[in-house]
Amino acid sequence: MYASGAFVAEHVEPVSEQQVQPNGVDLTVEAVLQQTDTGRIGRDGKAIGSREPVEPAADGGTDTFRLSPGGYVLQYAETISIPDDHVGFLYPRSSLMRNSCMLNTAVWDAGYTGKGEGLLQVHHDVELESGARVAQLVLADADHEGSYDGSYQGERVE
Numbered sequence: 001m002y003a004s005g006a007f008v009a010e011h012v013e014p015v016s017e018q019q020v021q022p023n024g025v026d027l028t029v030e031a032v033l034q035q036t037d038t039g040r041i042g043r044d045g046k047a048i049g050s051r052e053p054v055e056p057a058a059d060g061g062t063d064t065f066r067l068s069p070g071g072y073v074l075q076y077a078e079t080i081s082i083p084d085d086h087v088g089f090l091y092p093r094s095s096l097m098r099n100s101c102m103l104n105t106a107v108w109d110a111g112y113t114g115k116g117e118g119l120l121q122v123h124h125d126v127e128l129e130s131g132a133r134v135a136q137l138v139l140a141d142a143d144h145e146g147s148y149d150g151s152y153q154g155e156r157v158e
């Protein structure tokens with residue numbers, strides 16, 4: 001069973017009322033990166049290629065990422081903590097999809113804490129304001145053996 005948005009909100013920081021949805025919590029854009037060299041997925045390890053930030057344009061006092069078609073790494077602004085007995089899934093906001101963009105995501109493991117990342121595919125020019133809501137995190141009940149102890153534990157958490 002999926003948890004309510006109010007329950008998910010207890011595991012997202014910071015969170016405003018506007019972000020809390022009936023079934024989940026919206027996450028917002030903190031930064032957009034472009035990969036600049038080769039990464040590697042090996043049998044026993046992996047390496048993430050270097051990335052460079054896309055500089056936002058200052059639009060009447062608001063920072064806006066103006067993105068042309070391509071693949072970008074999007075960094076969320078919120079720290080997520082996936083509680084025991086749950087697994088997290090992230091979906092794009094449908095308005096992003098309706099604007100010819102897609103956010104690709106993976107599994108959010110029980111015990112993970114951090115500010116995660118997603119792959120943003122842009123199929124038509126789009127503008128994303130810094131701090132805009134782009135995705136929704138949901139939590140489902142899940143059995144698990146052990147808790148997340150991988151290389152991304154605590155990422156970007158001060």
Ligand SMILES: O=c1ccn([C@H]2C[C@H](O)[C@@H](COP(=O)(O)OP(=O)(O)OP(=O)(O)O)O2)c(=O)[nH]1
Binds near residue numbers: 117152
């Ligand atoms: O779209 C997603 C999905 C998950 N995560 C976070 C939560 C998850 O628990 C963590 C690690 O994901 P995964 O286990 O898939 O990473 P890996 O590639 O297997 O690396 P490692 O073995 O170091 O964990 O990344 C994201 O940032 N974005």
